[in-house]
Amino acid sequence: xxxxIFMGVTITFxxxxxxxxxxxxxxxxxxxxxxxxxxxxLAMFYGGLVRxxxxxxxxxxxxxxxGIISVLWVAVGYSMSFGKNVLGGIFGWNSDYFFLKGIDxxxxxxxxxxxxxxxxxxxFAIITPALIAGAFxxxxxxKAYCIFIALWSLLVYNPLCHWVWASDGFLYNLGARxxxxxxxxxxxxxxxxxxxxxxxxxxxxxxxYPYQVIRPNNLVITMLGAGLLWVGWxxxxxxSSISSGLSTAQALTATQVAAASGALAWIIIESxxxxxxxxxxxASGILAGLxxxxxxxxxxxxxxxxxxxxxASVACYMAIQVKNRLGYDDSLDAFGIHGIGxxxxxxxxxxxxxxxxxxxxxxxxxxxxxxxxQLGVQALAVVIAIAFAALMTFVIxxxxxxxxxxxxxxxxxxxxxDRSYHGxxxxxxxxxx
Amino acid sequence: MxxxxxxxxxxxxxxVREALIHAEITRITVSRVSGHGQQRIExxxxxxxxxxxxxxxxxxxxxxxxAFVDITVDTILKSAKTNGKEGYVGDGKIFITPLEECIRxxxxxxxxxxx
Numbered sequence: 001x002x003x004x005i006f007m008g009v010t011i012t013f014x015x016x017x018x019x020x021x022x023x024x025x026x027x028x029x030x031x032x033x034x035x036x037x038x039x040x041x042l043a044m045f046y047g048g049l050v051r052x053x054x055x056x057x058x059x060x061x062x063x064x065x066x067g068i069i070s071v072l073w074v075a076v077g078y079s080m081s082f083g084k085n086v087l088g089g090i091f092g093w094n095s096d097y098f099f100l101k102g103i104d105x106x107x108x109x110x111x112x113x114x115x116x117x118x119x120x121x122x123x124f125a126i127i128t129p130a131l132i133a134g135a136f137x138x139x140x141x142x143k144a145y146c147i148f149i150a151l152w153s154l155l156v157y158n159p160l161c162h163w164v165w166a167s168d169g170f171l172y173n174l175g176a177r178x179x180x181x182x183x184x185x186x187x188x189x190x191x192x193x194x195x196x197x198x199x200x201x202x203x204x205x206x207x208x209y210p211y212q213v214i215r216p217n218n219l220v221i222t223m224l225g226a227g228l229l230w231v232g233w234x235x236x237x238x239x240s241s242i243s244s245g246l247s248t249a250q251a252l253t254a255t256q257v258a259a260a261s262g263a264l265a266w267i268i269i270e271s272x273x274x275x276x277x278x279x280x281x282x283a284s285g286i287l288a289g290l291x292x293x294x295x296x297x298x299x300x301x302x303x304x305x306x307x308x309x310x311x312a313s314v315a316c317y318m319a320i321q322v323k324n325r326l327g328y329d330d331s332l333d334a335f336g337i338h339g340i341g342x343x344x345x346x347x348x349x350x351x352x353x354x355x356x357x358x359x360x361x362x363x364x365x366x367x368x369x370x371x372x373x374q375l376g377v378q379a380l381a382v383v384i385a386i387a388f389a390a391l392m393t394f395v396i397x398x399x400x401x402x403x404x405x406x407x408x409x410x411x412x413x414x415x416x417x418d419r420s421y422h423g424x425x426x427x428x429x430x431x432x433x
Numbered sequence: 434m435x436x437x438x439x440x441x442x443x444x445x446x447x448x449v450r451e452a453l454i455h456a457e458i459t460r461i462t463v464s465r466v467s468g469h470g471q472q473r474i475e476x477x478x479x480x481x482x483x484x485x486x487x488x489x490x491x492x493x494x495x496x497x498x499x500a501f502v503d504i505t506v507d508t509i510l511k512s513a514k515t516n517g518k519e520g521y522v523g524d525g526k527i528f529i530t531p532l533e534e535c536i537r538x539x540x541x542x543x544x545x546x547x548x
Contacts (some may be wrong), residue, residue, distance in 0.1 A: 053443075207447070208447070208451075411444075414444055414445075414447045414448065415443075415444035416444075422477075423476055423477040424476065424477060425476075425489075
């Protein structure tokens, strides 16, 4: 409301009389654009980490998600995620949301046009399957990938999103004030990370992994991508307040602090373990911190976010060491960062919840609500997300693989995704890597 | 001593490398080159098929003592053919040139032992 007075903006009335909060709407429009910016960011982050023969194919994994998932989201995704419970609450449905045809003049209670909210949520739906691509980079056919992310979005993302974020979702209503997942720790990061792990295990490793050293083709692109992800994450987390006010500011601050402490923690761990502070390590720490604070951004204060960032880097760093021991090929550490970081954030946030939140939870519960009570809720949400994502991903890949070969043939893999599936090359005459 | 220079397809690099390592020939130089031989390839550019004048290839250079010439050449021949047996136009060429001298910079050693 301060924004209104300060800027002297006149209040707009929509056809049904609900006021548009122009301040909140402006921020939500900005956030929507910022979250979309994360997808080219992710394309660059992943694109730099693969070999030069796969750079375009890997970038395309992110970009094609913008096409496929946007279309699906408008058609049925928003309805499945934010419609009323159907089939016992497995997902939602609202015929007004089918092709968004009935929300032309809708304005949410928050004073934001429903179009803005649905597009904002659509960006989350896009980035989540794109994250999975990191786990099976450099070795899948383009056609099967496209079908996979479409099915995954319909069968994993939309139901999970409905459970956690729709007002009648069962995880939203668990315990006193629901499972805490402010901006997508379970919905986005745990589900993508776990699905990536299942896919990587199912498909097997890249040719030559781990004996042949597979190096990033361009860490400069990777760092630019990591930078864009950090910037975009302000839309991701601070936008998830669906307002432009105090909770937005709280989320924004927590996001910045966790990214910074995660990045610093990573290079400290790495330089004491390996002797050098790598640039990729710093980027990994940024992501670990951001992923961990994603579920927590609405309920933790800056000191809590700082500790979460550190914990996430410790956990993710150890997870990657374990991966190297076990030898499975989670190529770009989709599980190592997003899966482990998401779980760390969703569980450990309970120690840093703002006092006022706990008091309100206690009142809502009709008495007291303790950290341990909330731990139970968080753990249940995490376990459900893991189990559901793992099972469904396995089912999708198992049946998809019968129809369209998911893993690239040996010849295609050696030639590279760029040449095999796109008929193009990413770079001119750089030396092979 | 001979210098073996092989021009091969980019996509065959992994196979050739693996075959050479398997034959215990590990000291090689690889570079990305472009050239024009018998082959024509098509690439895509905004819905248009284009045939580039110069085709990207990989050049492998291996300096060997006489005893290793045959095994090196055989290994490349076997591994650089596109389909393993008959091969296609564009699989590349191998050049063998006499090598006058070889000097290891670190020690100043000369001749066969420096290879």
